[in-house]
Amino acid sequence: MLTAEEIEKLKPKAKPYEVLDGAGIYVTTRPSGAMSFNLRYRFAGQPRNLTLGPAGPGGLTLAEARRLTTEARGEIARGNDPCALKNARKAAAMAAALASKAPVTDDVAAIAECFIAKHVRPRARPASAYEMERLLRVEIVPKLGRRRLAEVSRADVRQLVENIAERAPIVANRTLSLLRLLCNWAKGQDIIAVSPCDGLKAPAPERSRNRVLTDDEIRLFWRACEAIGWPAGPLARLLLLTGQRRDEVGAMTWSEVDLTTATWTLAGERVKNKREHAIPLSAPAMSLLGSAPRISGAGGYVFTTSGVEPVKCFSHVKDKIDAAMLEIARRDDPEALGIPHWTLHDLRRTAASGMAGLGTAPHVIEAVLNHASGTIKGVAAVYNRYRYDDEKRAALEAWGRRVERLATGEAPSNVVPLRTAAE
Numbered sequence: 001m002l003t004a005e006e007i008e009k010l011k012p013k014a015k016p017y018e019v020l021d022g023a024g025i026y027v028t029t030r031p032s033g034a035m036s037f038n039l040r041y042r043f044a045g046q047p048r049n050l051t052l053g054p055a056g057p058g059g060l061t062l063a064e065a066r067r068l069t070t071e072a073r074g075e076i077a078r079g080n081d082p083c084a085l086k087n088a089r090k091a092a093a094m095a096a097a098l099a100s101k102a103p104v105t106d107d108v109a110a111i112a113e114c115f116i117a118k119h120v121r122p123r124a125r126p127a128s129a130y131e132m133e134r135l136l137r138v139e140i141v142p143k144l145g146r147r148r149l150a151e152v153s154r155a156d157v158r159q160l161v162e163n164i165a166e167r168a169p170i171v172a173n174r175t176l177s178l179l180r181l182l183c184n185w186a187k188g189q190d191i192i193a194v195s196p197c198d199g200l201k202a203p204a205p206e207r208s209r210n211r212v213l214t215d216d217e218i219r220l221f222w223r224a225c226e227a228i229g230w231p232a233g234p235l236a237r238l239l240l241l242t243g244q245r246r247d248e249v250g251a252m253t254w255s256e257v258d259l260t261t262a263t264w265t266l267a268g269e270r271v272k273n274k275r276e277h278a279i280p281l282s283a284p285a286m287s288l289l290g291s292a293p294r295i296s297g298a299g300g301y302v303f304t305t306s307g308v309e310p311v312k313c314f315s316h317v318k319d320k321i322d323a324a325m326l327e328i329a330r331r332d333d334p335e336a337l338g339i340p341h342w343t344l345h346d347l348r349r350t351a352a353s354g355m356a357g358l359g360t361a362p363h364v365i366e367a368v369l370n371h372a373s374g375t376i377k378g379v380a381a382v383y384n385r386y387r388y389d390d391e392k393r394a395a396l397e398a399w400g401r402r403v404e405r406l407a408t409g410e411a412p413s414n415v416v417p418l419r420t421a422a423e
Contacts, residue, residue: 120133154198264278
């Protein structure tokens, strides 16, 4: 462990160097003489480096740096990424300043901040706004931020998305779509006359997913959720039981849930199609909510550890479930290689397919999923305002009972375990 005296004796060298204090804290000294406390950690399987603040004279004390480290590790334990939280705070402060002063300059970084403050946050759902901000700050601004948007050419945009496509094809598609939206907004603000995205096509083909969890995978998933505990386990189970979207379940509040009628009602601003959506809660779903702790906080969130904000780091949730499923699978069969890749959104498809397998009519499944279009289209969709509440409840009750039977091993299995190559 370092002491304050040892930090004062650190001198700059030709190249930056680091000295370990312990528990992942480093003191970084740069050739200019600037010093900082940094915390190294891993989150969602990826290395992270959090700058805690300046070190040396006028900077943080060693005690303050250790206190901030303890707070950061607490956030990690709650499923939050300290680096992401720090970036979000900085972005919020910058957006507030931009909203109050409205300094519209024509470089990409400034336009992006105005776009976030004036268009993204007021109009997009919270989860969508978060992802759009992340793409802007990670993929677009670092490459184009200092350039005037009017000087960015179509070739520049093509090169940007093609470089992204080499490592993440779908991210490249999303980046182009977002940059096109930003440029069209800038045109509407008379910042630019022509969008550099005009005429460009998505660099990567996209295929719809058809992955559903098998019966035995559902059994493993259910047991894994029990193993990882609160809040990730119950949240993931409710995804499967209700078939609703990840961000809708993640941000569920107690005020949306009527325990008397066993109904969860989402307001229009909380759903993709902007229409109020009532989800009947099956007996297993009610049991899950009945055992959930009530954590006080202004938001009234169901799945929270702080009471201030809901669970957000779903990649961390998925990693924990994957690890627990693999451990359980190998306890059952030491030669099992693993579980084929799946995503949290596949739970929604699994629920829909499961209800179909139980004989639920397609239009009822669409009503459960709150799809804006489907088997009922055209004039019928305009005039048919029946919500199928009773039919939805019957479908979700049947699906809930099916999941419970699978979880306890009562239903027949349809999985073929992955074996070693030697077999």
